[in-house]
Amino acid sequence: MRSLVAALAIVLLAISLSACGKTVLDPTKTEEQLASSREKETGQKVTVDCPSDVEVVAGDSFECTIDEGKGAESTVTLKIRNEDADLSVVSIKPSGG
Numbered sequence: 598m599r600s601l602v603a604a605l606a607i608v609l610l611a612i613s614l615s616a617c618g619k620t621v622l623d624p625t626k627t628e629e630q631l632a633s634s635r636e637k638e639t640g641q642k643v644t645v646d647c648p649s650d651v652e653v654v655a656g657d658s659f660e661c662t663i664d665e666g667k668g669a670e671s672t673v674t675l676k677i678r679n680e681d682a683d684l685s686v687v688s689i690k691p692s693g694g
Contacts, residue, residue, distance in 0.1 A: 619652050619653075620652065620653040620680075620682075621649075621650060621651055621652050621653065622647075622651040622652075622653060622677075622682055624647040624648065624649045624651070627645075627647045627661065627675075627684070628644075628645040628646065628647050628661065629645075631645045631647070631661060631663065631673060632644065632645045632663075635663055635665075639665070641665065641666055642666065643663050643664060643665055643666065644663070644664045645661055645662070645663050645664075645673075646661060646662045646664070647659070647661035647662075648660075648661075651677075653677060653680060653682045654677060655677055655678065655679050655680055656676070656677065657676070657677050658674055658675065658676045658677070658687060659674075659675055659677075660672050660673065660674050660675070661673045661675065662692065663689075669691070670691070670692035671689050671690060671691055671692060672689070672690050672691075672692050673686060673688070673689050674686070674687040674688045674689075674690075675687065
């Protein structure tokens, strides 16, 4: 799990979209990048769900859910590093349940 944090902490670039005068993260791109990193780490297919309304504000954080399969889930906290929508992993924790 630590190596996933290290791999993702390097930098995830999420393409942003303009909507209603604000810039929001592209959830599909973020989900694809998280899934790819996690699958490389575990060798297992995963699915990721991120919110679709995350405004790009440097310093803000948000959470995505990783479905690890077989009922296992993890919650990933990501921090927006700058106005270019570069992301860093803050933490990855197993979800309860």
